[in-house]
Amino acid sequence: MYKAFIFDMDGVIVDSEKIYTEAIYNVALKEGFELREEYIYNFTGTTHEFTWENIKSDYNLSKSIKEYIAEMFKEVGVIKEAKGVEAYPGVVDFLKRLSAQQYKIAIASSSPLNAINEVVDLLKIREYFDILVSGEFFEKSKPDPTIYLETAKYLGVSPAECLVIEDSHNGVKAAKDAGMYCYGFIDAKYPTQDLSLADEFVESFDEIKLNEGSK
Secondary structure, three states: OOOEEEEOOEOOOEOOHHHHHHHHHHHHHHOOOOOOHHHHHOOOOOOHHHHHHHHHHHOOOOOOHHHHHHHHHHHHHHHHHHHOOOEOOOHHHHHHHHHHOOOEEEEEEOOOHHHHHHHHHHOOOHHHOOEEEEHHHOOOOOOOOHHHHHHHHHHOOOHHHEEEEEOOHHHHHHHHHOOOEEEEEOOOOOOOOOOOOOOEEEOOHHHOOOOOOOO
């Protein structure tokens, strides 16, 4: 019997993958080189530190990882101010349905906690979550399962009692290695990640049926 839903944030609750992809691309351009979208998408679901450690190594960059992350967040701010932040269609109604059926609900995201707080407040959905968990709390990033195992502990449930919604290969692998049931969330606007480890695939929250054995 499932008792908890755990959401990734970027690319599941909020359509922010394109914002970070554009921000990383812009930082690279200012450094004098161009990154392919496919390369940037390889880091979907990981921490910003992991992303920039790899870019710095692959392209022999001179600045510190902290400097590149700071530059990226400046770009993110500019993009958000210009374009805003949007929740995926149906996510708020889905959270209401979960809350009404008394599921425990959490976010387990590789994003920094301040970014998670910003999103839930902008979308006015904080009331639905029992806990918000950031990858910055842990040494290892997704696909390591630690963030999901610890989130289950915070919620007071076993991994086998958790349902996860993820949009990235790294996130799905983390959830499955934690022993959780995982939905692979597909957005047709973006290049398809390898979500083959997921138990089911959905393109909208309406496809997740709560009364068909989920609880």
